Every structure is written in C-alpha cells, then in structure tokens.
Amino acid sequence: MTSFRRDRAFDYVIVGAGSAGSVLAARLTEDPDISVLLLEAGPPDDAPELDVPVRAPSFLDGRYDWAFRSESEPGLGGRVITLNHGRVLGGSSSINSMVYLRGAATDYDEWAAAGASGWSYREVLPYFRRSEDNDRGPDTYHGTGGPLAVSDGRSRHPLSAAFLAAAQQAGYPLNPDLNGATQEGVGYAQVTQRLGRRWSAARGYLHPNLCRRNLTVTTETHVLELLFDGNRAVGVRAAQSGRVTDYYAEEIVVSAGAYGSPRLLMLSGIGPAAHLETLGISVRQDLPVGLNLQDHLRVGMCFESTVPGLESSLTPPAFAEFEQSGRGPVSSNVGETSGFIRSSASLPQPDWQVNGVPARIGGMIGIAGEGVSLVGWPSKPTSTGSVCLRSADPAAPPRIVHNYLMTAHDRRVTCDGLRRMREISEQSAFREVTTGRQFHGPESWTDDAILRFARATATTTHHPCGTCAIGGVVDPELQVYGIERLRVADASVLPSITRSNTNAVVVMIGEKAADLIRSEHPPIAAPQREAGMEAR
Template structure:
C-alpha cells in the first residue's frame, strides 16, 4: 500500500515523486515501463539521437498524415528514468507569458504567467549571470552551452545580417531575436529530471522506484481510483494507492491509459469492448510543434567527427568540448507577419547533418537550421488501436492540415532562405543538401510536406478544462490526476520540457495542498 502512485518516471514523474517524498510521512511509488538511465549515450549531450529506436525509446510512428501526402512520421519518446528529458536536446525555454495568460483567460484558473513563474524559478539552478528572470538553488541545472561551433556563430551572424536582433536570453523579457539556447546541463553533461530531481531523492526510505513495469490500467472502487495494474515481466501485479494515482506518462501514453481504464469517448471505447466509466474527450486536441529544416553541405568540419579520443577526454575530465554540444546550439524566435503580438516561429540550428528524422547517421559535413510553427492550428488525436495495453496507440497529428499552418510555414521557409543567402552563411555552403526547388509558394509548401518532422513536443491530449480541472483532477472520478504535457490547453511558444517540469512542480503543491511559492 502506498499513499501516491506516480505512473511514468519522465520529465514530470521524477519531479513529482521527488517533491511528494519530501514529506517523510507519505509513501510514494514511481513506476516506469523502461529501464534505468544507465546508457552512456543518455548523458553525453551530443549523442542523444543514438538513443532513437533502442530500448530507451517508445519508437512510435504517426498514422498516415493527410497534410504530408500520406507520409508517416517517426515519433521518438523517452522510455527510461527521466523519460524524454533523458533523450531531448536539453533546450530550456519557458515559453511566452502570453501563452499562460491565454490559458487562464480560457478558464485554466491560476495558470496565468504570474501564477507559474514562481515554479519555473523554484525548479531552476541557473549557472549564468544573476538575473531576476532566473532562479538559483533548484534541482534543475540550467547553463549556457559549452560548445559554440563556428557554424553556429555563422548562422547567428547571418540572421543579424538579415535584420534580426541578437538576444542574449530567450527566457528574458522578450523572446524575439537570434542567439544561443540555455541548456539543462550540469558540468557539460545532461541534467535530466532523473539526474536533478530523482537521484537525490532515491535514498529516502519512503520512495520506491519500479522500472521495467508497464501500467496497463487504473484500478477503481466505484468512482475512486484505488491503484494500478502493472505488467512486470509478463506477470500482472496490482498495487494500491491510499490517496491518489497520478498519470505522468506523457501526451501519448497518459490518454491511452485513461482510455484503457474506461475514461474516454464512450462510443470509441465501446468499439474496443471497454465500458465507459466517464465519457470525456480524452486523446483529442493533440498538438505538436512541426519542424522543417534547410540543410547544406559544407567544407567546415562539423560535429560529424567530434567523437575523437581527445574530445572524449575533454568531456570526461573537464566537462567541455564538442561532445557537450546539444546539437541544436543556436536558434531564434521570429514573427513572420508585422501584425503579430508575439513570435509565431522558432528556429533550431545544428552544426551537423540531421538526416532522415535523426534515424540515419550523418555521412558528410553539413549544417541545418529549421523553422518550427509555435502556435499551430492543426489538431490531431490519440486513440486506441487495441484494448491490448501493449499495443501502441493510434497517433494522428494532422500536420499542415489548416491553411493558416501552411501559410505560416511558407513564410517561415522564405525567411530562412533569406538568412541562408547572407554572407556569413554563404561562405560555408559547399552545396545544397535539402532545400526547396525554388522560393515559390508551391515549391516551399511541397518541400514542407516532404521534409516536415516532429520537434518532439506532443501536448494537449488531456487538457485543463475538457478532461482535467485546474488542479489536474480527472473529471468524474476521485483520486486520479494527470500531470504532464498532456494537460496543456494549447502549446507554449518554445520547447516543452521546462513547462512540463513547471507543471509537475505546481502539481506537487496542489497534491500537498500547500500555497504557491512567493
């Protein structure tokens, strides 16, 4: 018997388990389907794509995407302690204050910018200059990157030549501009939530962590969640939670678990032989940040040859060198229309070839920079493929299925082509690798349909309002909450890892019924 069972030891689950177990009088169980975060590639920043399609990855595929001419997209998600914070590019972005104020205005009570900022600050241990925009002393180390590749300096310079201002801090008062990203790194290595939150909490006798255990459903007594059923090495195990069950399995797996437990669209559940406990629009409202990159071959040495004995020594002994690169070292936030009140695209730039969705290894020196739609209007859906818990969910993102998204991506690519033609980048271009046939709308859109991939930011499938209340409690039942990116009503303008950590920090206070930090 436990007080709390947290399902999913990812970006949110590690935070929640660590915070809840600070109270010595409660017993916390953290359940993870994957293994421990013990692979070297997890902690070497530049090696994260080597984890794709391994035992550390859920390795999902989208359905045939109608907006991409029927193509399917690779959807990697972390399956280990730390979840996707153990497999991401470590970019620390909170988003824009307008994002959170829009949540509050739409009914997400106490989720406005002034409500959430204290949780961002509490989580953070910023290694840079003292700033009112950053916190210190928190579990999550945030630092400037220790690898500043010459190709990234060329990109930053070219963007400035195109008229875009330099910004030293995308988490400062304004996002707009070009610069270098802050990273969740500690001494040049990855600082996942497993490293920053869970590892220091493991000695506590009231915290238990169970790896290799896949949750198959939530258990109920009437309308109250009382525990979970797990599959561990092929054997079913039932465990009880005296206070609450918390799903922190992510925007694909949390809705799947709710549906397997009888919470979802009643007619769709019935088609799989599942009786609906509560009829809720679980799995709908799926959002993601779609990314389309321009790639150029170069004679400038890239990260392709970074893994030398000397660079390994630099990483292991001094925590510096090219292997500390998060790959997406630099980027920008832009407005593609003059009438916008906030950026509508984000740029990620890499000093290495990122080929075939990161699955195929680089084979030549290259650099890439790509545009991300920050506020996409396309909406997808996660649904059950089968009532068998081990079956992957059916995931349809509906990328580029609205005219607004298509028009924004066309404008974004035209903006990037302008930057690519500036002197600072042109001198590094040996040949085109992946670029549009021309700058016409038709060719830009055709290129986007062919090359678009996820930026790994699924969200919104159990949103505040339709599925959970403002304290993240699932409507219609007791003792069950969802705490991860799936509760976001809409995507934030930026990478979603820092906001997911914030959500878990706030949820810990909601569960403990303690006031928000000042």
C-alpha cells in the same frame, strides 16, 4: 504463466517517471510521512552514454524510446512518421536535446484567459524559478539551488556562430536570454546540463532522493489499467517480468506523457464514449481524452559548408577533452542556437522558431560533404490530431495522427517561415561558411514547391501535448472531471502548445502539481547534489 498478487497501499502512486513524474515523486516525499510509488515502463537511466550530450540522436528508436509510429498523415501526403518518446527513468529528459526554453509569457496568459485559473505567466514563473539551478545566477526570471541544472552550453561551434551573425544581418536581434523579459530574437539556448553533461529530471530530482524510505521506484513496469471503487480511483494494475500486481493508493497521478496518459485513461474507461464502446470497453466517464493533440512540425534546409561540421569534430581528442573538462564538441546538444522570429513583419509577436544546426540534417546518409542546417517550425500551430486505442489490449500501441499542415494557417506560416530562413542563408556571414550548394530544400520558392517539400520531408519536433487538456479532461487543479482522486500531470494537460520546446514546461507542471496535491506551499529544501541509490 502470469502470476498475480496484491501489494501494500501507498499514499500516492505515480504512473511514469518522466520529467513531471520525477518532479512529483521528489517533491511529495519531502514529507517523510507521505509514501510514494513511482512506476516506470522503461529501464533505469544508469548507462554512462546517456550523460554524453552529443550522443542524444543515437538514443532514438532504441531501448530508451517508445518509437511510436503515426497513422498515415493526411497533411504529409500519407506518410507514416516515427514519434520518438522517452521510455526510461527520466523519460524524454534522458534522451532529448536538452534545450531549456519555456515559451512566451502570452502562452500562459492565454491559458488563464480561456479558463485555466492559476496558470497565468505570473503564477507559473515562481515554479520555473524554483526548479532551476541556473549557472548564470538568480534574477527576476531565473533561480538557483533548484534540482534542475540549467547552464550555458559548453560547445560554441563556428557554424552556430555563423547562423547567429547571419540572423542579425537579416534583421533579427541578438537575445542573450530567450527565457527572459522577451522571447523575440536569436541566441544560444541554455541547456539542462551540469559541467557539460546531461542533467535530466531523474538526475536532478530522483537520484539524490532514492534513499528515502518513503519513496519506492520500480522500472520496467508496465501499467495495464487503473483500478476504481465506484468513481474513485484506488489503484493501478501493473505487470513486471510476467507478474501482475495491484498497487493501491489514496490518490493516483498519471504522468505517462501526451501519448501514454490518454492511452491509459481510455483503457480504464475514461474517454470518448463512442470510441470506447466500439472496442468493448465499459465507459466510466465520457471525456474528450486523446483529442486536441498538438505538436511542432519541423522543416529543414541543409547547405554544404566550408567549415567542418559537428560530426567531423567528434575526434578522439574531442572525447578526451570532454572526459577531462566537460567541454568541446562532445558536450554539444547539436542544436546549440535558437530563435523566435515573425514570419511576417505585420504580426504582433513571433510565430516561427528557427534553429541553427552545425551538422547535416539527420546525417543525410549517402551525401558527401560537410553541412550546416537551418530548421524551423510554426511555433503556435493550429492543426490538431488525436490519440486513440488500437484495441483493448494494453500491449497494443495507440493510433496516433497529428494532422500536420491541415490548416491554412499552418501552411501559410510554414511557407513564410522557410522564406525567412532562406533570407538568413543569403546573408554574408552565412555565405562565408558555405559553398552555395544546397543539399536539402525546396526546388523553388513558390508556395506549392515549399509545401511539396514540407509534405515530403517534415517530421516531428518531439513536442506532443494537449491530449488531456485543462478545461477538457482535467480541471485547473489537474483532477480528471468526474473521477475522484485521479490527476494527470504531464505535457498532455497543456490547453495549447507553448511557443517553444516543451521539456522545461513539463518540469514546471510537475512543480505546480506537487503544490496542488499538497494543497499548501511549504518551504522547499535545498536539493542534495549527490546521487543516491539506483532505482529498485
């Protein structure tokens, strides 16, 4: 039988200990007079395998993953796809591929021009720099001394080098810093690692500070709903081990991600009125919560290689090398290289992101032979979907439909982008490491054939965002319209998707949100290096 109790009040309750939630908890508790409760639905991040970069794909669909299932996707021939999303201390930063990319400067300037005041590139760059401890050292675009370790990867697989050489032969410039003065070009992407091991947001921001008396972290705690006094948020109702508890605070921050944050708001009566009324949920505030869902749709090609791929490199000596020095193939994040190119030469800026992967896509079970893959996606898609409730039951997974490939723009860029990847695969540097046999790709290069291939094989790149967007659900200070003392801070607040992977962006959001909440800009203390107590 479920028990129920009331707990003491805090200054802030943060729902979700992912990238943004971890940052917020650490930054807010720098003031010893401020108390913070951080609630995470998943388990602690204390398993040693989480720190081993090459193991990242094995965490998908496991205990650290929400593993949501989409609804039937109309643009993918009705396919249902798995939507992986971190469910562990550190959130997706504890299970992702550790790619550190920020997007283009124009992403943020477009937000500001559309009404997101304070979010231009010039205004967010200091938060990126403040978060970083970049092993390249400080410069105009990068910082040192921050909690988030950012480094050059310690694995440079020969197949990754072949991709970069072939891309340059195809006319795409080498870019040594894809987060620097310009995004265009190809190069080795930096990663969130320290000495070859994963460095999640929890590792950098939370672990050094778990000993703070004013920070309480609880894991395996599922938040059921928000609590209100009129139109003011005053607390949350949460369940842990069959016990339901109400926690009260001066302010609530929801950082449960692009799927979880809209679900919690709608369960609490904040969302599209017509949708909530059909489920018998009393409407507290009619807002477009759950709409504007955006993501990158990944399409890949795979070729038989003459050079052993990453999987074959994971030998006992390679694991020994990793344990001794943090180097070698075990330190690989799998997608070691990235690039931003134009699907058409007439475009003003890149619209296609391409990655060289020194392995077969998804393992390609049942196919013999070594492999190397090229994967890519439209970096600024225009298709949008939604997150809705399945029922008023907090335990029910949400209904998610991304509507991938539902706009002519996305279909055109996908066709043209795959043709650009084909051009790269035809260069001599790539052919020197392949046999010419294609494991995975379109049957021909007509638009119809490419789209058939994409609809049958494409999948998420795990970059969902936009479901509680600035200007629609929250204001530029991240406060929910019409509700006092309630903010959202995570990928869901992006007005539009960035032209890149999104984890670095979410860390920046956490940094900026902390200053917005404090309403001042105190100096930031240097981060501690040692991990503190484990999550309570």
